[in-house]
Amino acid sequence: MKPTAQQKFGWSGAFAVIIVVSLVPVFWLIMLSLKTPASATDGAFIPHHWTLSNYHDIFSAGLFTSALRNSIGIALISTALAVVIASSAAYAIARLDFPGKRAILAVALGVTMFPQISLVGPLYNLWRQIGLFDTWPGLIIPYLTFALPLSIYTLSAFFREIPWELEQAAEVDGATPFQAFMKIIAPLATPGLVTTFIIVFLLCWNDFIFAISLTSSNAAQTVPAALAQFPGASQFTQPIGDIAAAAVVVTIPVMIIVILFQRRIVSGLTAGAVKG
Amino acid sequence: MTTGAVAAPAAAGEQRPRRRQLSDRVRAERKLAYMLVGPAVIVMLLVIAYPFINTIVLSLQRADLRFPTENKWVGLDNYWAVLTSHLWWMDIIHTLIITLVTVTVEFVLGMLLALAMHRVAFARSVLRTIGLIPYAIVTVVAAYAWQYSWSLNDGGWIPHLLGLSGDPLSHQFGSYVAICMTDIWRNTPFVALLLLAGLSLVPDELLEAARVDGATAWQRFTRITLPLMKPAILVALLFRTLDAFRIFDVIYIFAQGANNTESVSMLNYSTLLNRLNLGLGSAVSVLVFVCVMIIAALFIKGFGAGAGPAGDSG
Numbered sequence: 143m144k145p146t147a148q149q150k151f152g153w154s155g156a157f158a159v160i161i162v163v164s165l166v167p168v169f170w171l172i173m174l175s176l177k178t179p180a181s182a183t184d185g186a187f188i189p190h191h192w193t194l195s196n197y198h199d200i201f202s203a204g205l206f207t208s209a210l211r212n213s214i215g216i217a218l219i220s221t222a223l224a225v226v227i228a229s230s231a232a233y234a235i236a237r238l239d240f241p242g243k244r245a246i247l248a249v250a251l252g253v254t255m256f257p258q259i260s261l262v263g264p265l266y267n268l269w270r271q272i273g274l275f276d277t278w279p280g281l282i283i284p285y286l287t288f289a290l291p292l293s294i295y296t297l298s299a300f301f302r303e304i305p306w307e308l309e310q311a312a313e314v315d316g317a318t319p320f321q322a323f324m325k326i327i328a329p330l331a332t333p334g335l336v337t338t339f340i341i342v343f344l345l346c347w348n349d350f351i352f353a354i355s356l357t358s359s360n361a362a363q364t365v366p367a368a369l370a371q372f373p374g375a376s377q378f379t380q381p382i383g384d385i386a387a388a389a390v391v392v393t394i395p396v397m398i399i400v401i402l403f404q405r406r407i408v409s410g411l412t413a414g415a416v417k418g
Numbered sequence: 419m420t421t422g423a424v425a426a427p428a429a430a431g432e433q434r435p436r437r438r439q440l441s442d443r444v445r446a447e448r449k450l451a452y453m454l455v456g457p458a459v460i461v462m463l464l465v466i467a468y469p470f471i472n473t474i475v476l477s478l479q480r481a482d483l484r485f486p487t488e489n490k491w492v493g494l495d496n497y498w499a500v501l502t503s504h505l506w507w508m509d510i511i512h513t514l515i516i517t518l519v520t521v522t523v524e525f526v527l528g529m530l531l532a533l534a535m536h537r538v539a540f541a542r543s544v545l546r547t548i549g550l551i552p553y554a555i556v557t558v559v560a561a562y563a564w565q566y567s568w569s570l571n572d573g574g575w576i577p578h579l580l581g582l583s584g585d586p587l588s589h590q591f592g593s594y595v596a597i598c599m600t601d602i603w604r605n606t607p608f609v610a611l612l613l614l615a616g617l618s619l620v621p622d623e624l625l626e627a628a629r630v631d632g633a634t635a636w637q638r639f640t641r642i643t644l645p646l647m648k649p650a651i652l653v654a655l656l657f658r659t660l661d662a663f664r665i666f667d668v669i670y671i672f673a674q675g676a677n678n679t680e681s682v683s684m685l686n687y688s689t690l691l692n693r694l695n696l697g698l699g700s701a702v703s704v705l706v707f708v709c710v711m712i713i714a715a716l717f718i719k720g721f722g723a724g725a726g727p728a729g730d731s732g
Contacts, residue, residue, distance in 0.1 A: 153538055157545070160531070164548045167563035167603065168555070170575065174566060183573035231458035239444075240451035246459060253462050254657075256470075257664050257710050259683040260703035263476065263690045264469035287465035290458050348556050350667040351683070355691055366558040370671060382572055389559040400554040404546055411608070412615035 168393070175386035182382045196387035206388050208360035209368035213392070216278050216364060217346040220285035224342050225335060227286075228293030235294065236301035250291035258288065262355045269356055276358045284356075285346045293342050299413035300334025337410035340403055347396070365392050470707075477700035484694050496701035505685065506702070510709075513681045515594070517662040520601045524658055525651075527602070528609030535610065536617045549607030560604045561671035568596040593677040600668050605661070609654050616650020617643070652721045659713055664706075682706050 174182060175196050177189040184190070200206040235243055265284060266275070274280035304327065312322040353367035363371075369388055372381050400407060480492045500506050531549070535542045552560065570577040570585035577586060586592030620643050628638050644651070666683040674684065686706055690699035 153534070153541065156534070157541070160545065161548055163603070164551055164607075166575075167560070167567055168551065170567055171559070171563045183571065185573035185575060185578050187575065227457045227461065230454040234451040234454035238447050238451040238454070240448040242452075246455055249459060249462055253466055255660055255710060255714055256466060257683070257703075257706050259664065259666065259686045260473060260707045261466070261469045262687065263696055263699050263703055264472035266690065267476075267696060268469065268472070283465055287461055290462055294458060344554070350556075350558050350670070351687075354670070355687065366556055366667070369558050369562065382566060385562055386566070389556075389562055393555050393559055397551060397554040400550050401547055404550050407550065408546055408611055412611055 171386045171389050171393075174382055175390045177383060179381075179383055196383035197391070200384050200388050200391070205360060205368055205372070206365075206384075206391075209363050209365045210392070212278070212360075212362055213347060213364040213366075216281050216285065216362070217343055219278070220282045220289060220346045221339055221343045223282070223286050224289035224293045225297075225339050228290055228297050228338070229335070231290075232294050232297035232301050235298045237306060247294075250294050253288065254291045258284075258351050262351065265352075266355055275356060276362050278362055280356050281349075281352055281362060281364070284352050285349060288349075289342045289345055292345060293338055296338045296341060296410050296413065297334060300338070300410070301331070303334075304330045333406060334410070337403065337406040340399065340407060341410050344396070344400075473700045473703050476696050477704050479697045481697035481700075482695050492697070496697050497705070499698060500701050500705060505680075506682075506705075508678065509680050509682050509685045512679055513663055513665065513683075516598060516601070516665055516679075516681065517659060519594075519598045520605070520662045521655065521658050523598070523602050524606045524609045525655060527606045528613050528654070531606070531610035532613035532617055535614050542614075545607075545610070549610060552604045552607055555604065557604060557667040558671055561600050561668045564596055564600040564603065565672055568592070587672070588677070590677045590679065593672060593679045597665075597668055597672055597679060600672075601662065601665065605658060609658060612650055612654040613647065616647040616654075619650070620646045648721065652717065656714065656717045659717070660710060663710065663713060682709070 170187075173187060173189055176192050176194070177184075178191045178193045178195065181190055231246070234240070235246065261284065265280075269275040269277075269280045274283075306327070308326050308330075309322045312326050313319060317325065348366070349364070350366040350370070353364040354370060357363040357367055360368075365388070369385055372385050372388070477496050478491060478493060479489055480495075481489050531545060535545050555563075565574075565587070566572050567574045568576050569587050570582065576582075587596060624642055624646075625638050628642055633641070664683050665681050666687065669679060669681045669684045670687075672679065674680075674688070682702070683706065686699060686702045689695055689702055693699075
């Protein structure tokens with residue numbers, strides 16, 4: 143069925159609304175970040191006085207730069223660990239036959255549904271006793287745990303799609319098992335690994351509940367926690383321009399990566415959820 | 419492909435005389451599998467189970483970090499204190515309202531988006547790109563973006579657009595609308611993508627056959643598309659409902675639950691970390707966990723009963 147002109151017009155109108163609704167809050171943040179503190183609350187969409195002083199502020203005060211370092215470091219390490227540990231588990235789930243496979247998937251599902259807030263109390267208590275409070279490992283451990291189920295589901299969905307018989311074919315043709323793996327399987331598995339890495343990184347990057355509960359200083363505080371505690375001029379005013387600028391800095395690079403890899407991310411998100 | 423075809427009869431031929439060897443191979447495969455899944459299972463059990471047992475133990479104690487010397491066993495007193503408090507039940511109601519509103523709107527909008535993306539090819543790429551923008555944004559940032567949009571005091575554009583004289587964020591209804599909108603804005607695209615994956619499993623021939631037989635568009639949707647999409651719908655609704663029930667980030671940024679918008683996770687956080695009452699807070703944690711289990715069980719039971727193909731005819 144070819145859409146009629148009228149239908150096309152209707153669709154275009156609907157799209158315009160969706161695009162505007164999706165983009166307006168982001169646009170608003172960008173504009174707020176470019177306003178001077180005096181005009182931040184004037185309600186104008188386009189700043190009357192353009193300034194980059196908010197960006198200068200956040201990068202010259204130590205809070206944001208350390209939070210950015212903590213966020214990137216903690217999320218990268220958690221993600222790398224999760225993808226490595228989950229790869230071996232997902233390989234076993236996708237390719238090997240063993241009793242208890244369903245039980246493992248059930249444990250992973252249970253972890254996904256577990257309310258994170260229910261771990262905050264004991265982890266807060268335990269971390270202070272053993273010296274992990276306000277440290278990188280103190281956040282990496284819970285992030286890794288909650289990232290594992292998503293990694294396992296996504297990776298095993300990808301691994302099931304790989305034509306593993308090619309490996310045997312290469313070995314028959316005289317390749318060593320190592321060569322067969324490196325030349326045939328690794329290139330086929332890489333897109334799935336990269337996709338999983340991005341999805342899991344976003345999960346760790348987004349966390350707020352552990353970050354606000356298990357850190358207290360710039361030693362380990364991540365960006366979401368730091369944003370919630372940005373010091374204002376007084377107790378009752380928020381530094382809107384600074385928060386907006388920091389929000390823009392942490393959002394734009396991630397957004398570009400997500401849009402570049404959009405096709406893969408969508409297939410990863412849905413494969414893990416629907417087929418798992 | 420050829421190796422597979424050659425290897426299969428050979429393996430079958432070996433099976434009978436050397437049964438012992440095959441079971442060795444099975445055993446070796448199982449051993450390898452357990453070694454491969456071991457680390458993941460150990461990490462998940464250790465980091466979830468040990469602290470959670472700790473939570474249950476703490477919930478049976480008077481454990482206040484401000485008075486560390488006065489710890490003692492109090493049985494179910496903490497649970498009694500929580501379950502008889504007005505605050506707990508109010509927060510349950512707040513959380514359920516937010517869950518019901520956001521999940522319903524996200525499902526309806528997500529379904530409309532998924533249908534649009536499924537039917538119109540160029541919609542797929544445009545909407546996918548646009549839809550992933552909210553997904554790329556940290557929830558805390560999304561909450562700030564919408565808070566600054568709604569707050570009259572912060573010069574937000576929404577009160578100006580609607581011509582409001584009062585600050586919508588200064589009363590309960592306005593705060594609810596802003597909080598729900600933030601959640602809906604961030605999560606609808608994800609729901610749409612999950613439902614789109616489910617839609618692609620519905621065979622076009624079936625819909626075409628029904629159309630030829632005279633079924634209306636609505637009949638085709640409710641009698642064919644929806645039943646066939648059941649697994650995808652279950653996944654999308656279950657995960658969104660659980661996520662919405664655990665809502666914390668957005669509530670925290672929107673004035674930490676001011677104007678009677680406090681969620682159970684927010685209550686749990688403030689009992690634990692603002693009042694430093696570990697015993698009472700742990701009891702709240704266990705109760706939140708029980709609520710999540712009840713929701714999951716209701717979903718799986720409600721959907722599971724009719725999940726088979728036979729159950730779909732009625």
